[in-house]
Amino acid sequence: MNGAIAGIIASILISRLGPKNKGPNKPNVPFTAAVWSILVPIGLVLFAGVLAGQVYLIPPLLLIIAVALPWTTTRLVLIPLGFPRVAYWLTRTAEVTFDGDLHGGAVLAGAWALLRRREPDEATAAWLDDRLRLAKPQTLGGAGILATGLLLAGRGDRDGARAVIRTVIDIDARACPEAARRLAAAWLAADAASRxxxxxxxxxxxxxxxxxxxxxxxxxxxxxxxxxxxxxxxxxxxxxxxxxxxxxxxxxxxxxxxxxxxxxxEIESSDAPPAGAAIVADDAWSTALARHAALLTKPIASVEQGDLLALGRAWDAILEDRAAERILAERALLIGADGSARALTRLRESVEGDLTALVLGRDVGLDDRGDAPSPTLERVRRRVRDSLLVGVESASDALRRRIDDKREIPAVDEWREWTALRIAYDHGTKLAGEDFRRLAFHKIHPDITSLAVWLFNERQQRPLGNAMFKWLLDEATALDDARAIALQTKNVACGV
Amino acid sequence: MSEASPVGTNAIDRIRDNPFYVLGLRPDATRQAIERQGTKLLGMLELELKSATSYPTPVGRAARTPEKVRAAMAELREPSRRLEHEIWARLEPEAMPAAPRDVAPIDDEIAPRAGQAADPWPDAFVALGWRAGR
Structure with a gap:
């Protein structure tokens, strides 16, 4: 027993006083080395004693096993039992598993153990949150980002958790332990399966x-x-x-x-409505109206780009045809209306407004690279683009002002703000196409570059800055922006 | 009635509350026919006759109320407004296949189907060790 205690004390002293490894490719495992060189031999002696019938040696032996295999113990015992604080402290010693982001790995273990509790525990969640926002800045890596996502999931914010956890793979492998990467994939797979x-x-x-x-x-x-x-x-x-x-x-x-x-x-059921029999119409007006009504009542998941294209072309047949104007003018004359122009304008506005709401509400992308564009859909795409651009530009402006004022927020919150901006950017690109992408990139490129440089140079958050540089480089390459490519290539080369 | 300004109002409402559908008339109805039909429907609703309490539209059946009927009559008395409503009422109310009973506005989620291979796996988080079971 005394030997075990002496071993623990010695290993702690060695971990405190031992040389700190700063090299990116060398494992930084002073505590583990001490444990395995001192405590494990002691543990073997204790094991021999237990085999000889000295059962009082079992507790120190278990303690040595836990310290020698901290992540295994945490994962198999502490997390299933729901002990977040113990999981946090023990994982602080899991240098091998979470090399590159040990601090984040510890919060990750705590957050996971917290998720396994049957009852919510806001006090512990806040305590873990505080570990990510310590006064003394810690470099945030992939494990810390995953921990942030798990804490969000624990608070019921599944969408927010998904958005954050998806970014774990953006972090350079040197700052993102393999375990964090695999756990992020496992959580995302579970989340997608549940949906x-x-x-x-x-x-x-x-x-x-x-x-x-x-x-x-x-x-x-x-x-x-x-x-x-x-x-x-x-x-x-x-x-x-x-x-x-x-x-x-x-x-x-x-x-x-x-x-x-x-x-x-699938067995064809006679009760099922016949597919493709939705539209019964004998002229362009009825076709467009029938398609319009059909699309509005279609369930969200089944609205496809092809539906929008068909509807856009159906409306083109009316809105781009002078005959429609003539028909309305004749009708206006007959019923004593002022004129048909106002009615046609309002019809166009209604159609485009409905389609814009459909695109935004049902997340259906409008491809601006199609061979035969529909003028109606082109106008809708511009409306969608403008609407989404406003959101991205205002978020980017707010970020810019904060950087100019040097108003720091914790690294984890910086990352969440960047994630939100990036999601808005990706969403806009998906819905409004390359046109949106080019315009939005032109706006956010200098702002995100400033944020990344600030994080990288002044705030010890090199992994986050590097991930942003990489994303900017990918986007610049996709958009063939030579100046941005040159700048971000140089920035990415600075490493983590 | 949400027909005052078609632009910006709920798209389904615009079709469902179209004055011609509310009154059960086609766009070529005369002014006299509109007044006559409106008065008749108001009388039927006063007597709470079941046949008058709902009407078909291309987006499914909708409830008819005296307020809706009065608003529809008022809308159609104004020629410019009538012309706009005529456009949207060109579609026969029964020209569409019956809309799903739980026709939902744009934001609603699709109801999960039962017994499909690719159905969601709601217990995934518990089964995979991310959450405690109940």
Whole structure:
């Protein structure tokens, strides 16, 4: 017993006084080295004593095992039991697993253990939040970002958690421990599976490198989607055996196996409404109106770009045709209206307003690279673009003002602000196309560059700055912006 | 009635509350026919006759109220407004296949289907060890 205590004290002293490793490629594991060189031999002696019947040696032996294998102990014992603070402190010693972001890894362990509690515990969540926002700035890495996402998930903000956790892969591998990367993939796969976004699940877990859990779920997703290259029965069972949480995943694996067995083959029902029989119309007006009404009442998930294109062209046949104006003018004369121009203008505004709301509300992208553009849809796309640009520009302006005023916020909040801006940018690009992308990039490039330089040079947040430089470089390359490419290439080369 | 300004109002409301559909008339109805039909419907609603309490539209059936009928009559008395409503009422109320019963406005989520292979897996977080089971 005394030997064990002496070993612990010695290892702590060594970890405190030992040389700090600053090299990016060298493992920074002074505590672990001390534990394995001092405590583990002591543990072997204690183990021999336990085998000889000295059961009072079991507690110190367990303590040594916990300190020697901190992440394994945390993951198998502390997280399932829901001990966030103990999980945090023990993971502070998991230098091998979370090399590059040890502090973030500890908060991650605590946040995960907190999620496993049946009752919410806001005090502990706030305590963990504070660990991420310490007065003495800590460099935020991939594990810390994942921890932020898990804390958001614990507070019920699944969308916010998803947005943050998706950015873990943006962090350079030197500041993002492999464990954090795999856990982020596993959480994202679980989240997508719970939403039924199986296509997403299939993509997240491609390759064993994404982690065993995400790898299994990817195979399940491919089977559920009936993809021709989905792993067969043997492949599924193999992944299930390799992956953790076998009891929990058995049900979904069985569902995937049922699909492979053909249990879900669709049988045509006579009750089902005939597909493609939606529009009954005998002239351009009725066609456009019928398509318009049909699209407005279509469920969100089933609205596709093709539907919008068909509707846009149906309205083109009226709004771009002088005959429509003539018909309305004749009718206006007959009923004593002032003129048809106002009615036609309001019709155009209504149609474009409805389509804009559809695009924004149902997240359907308008491709501006199509071969035969619809003038109506082109106007809608411009409306969508302008509406989304306002959001991105005002967020970017607010960021710019804060940088100019040197108003710092904790690194984790800087990252969340950047994530929100990037989501708005990606969303706009998806809905309004390349035109939006070019205009928005022109606006946010200098602002994000300033933020990244500030984080990189002055605030010890080199991984975050580097991730932003990389994103800016990717965008500049996609948009063929030579000056931005030159600048960001230089910035990325500064490393982490 | 939300028909005062078609621009910016809910798109489904614009079709559902179109005065011609509310009155059960086609766009070529005369002014006399509109007044006659409006008065008749108000009388029927006064007597709470079931046949008058709803009407078909291309986006499904809608409830008819005396306020809606009066507003529809007022809208159609103004020729310029009538011309705008005529455009949207060109579609026969029954020209569309019956809209889903739970036709939802733009923001509503689709209801999950039962028994499909690719249905969501709501227990994923618990099964995969991210949350405690109930």
């Amino acid at each position: 039924g976004a199986w296509r997403e699940v299939a993509e997240i877990g491609i390759g064993f490198g994404s982690g065993r859990q995400a790898w299994l779920l990817s195979a399940v997703a491919q089977s559920l989607l009936g993809e021709p290259l989905a792993p067969g029965r043997l492949g599924l069972w193999l992944r299930w055996i390799v992956a953790p949480n076998r009891r929990g995943t058995l049900a979904i694996v069985r569902r995937a196996l049922d699909v492979l067995d053909g249990a879900y083959l």
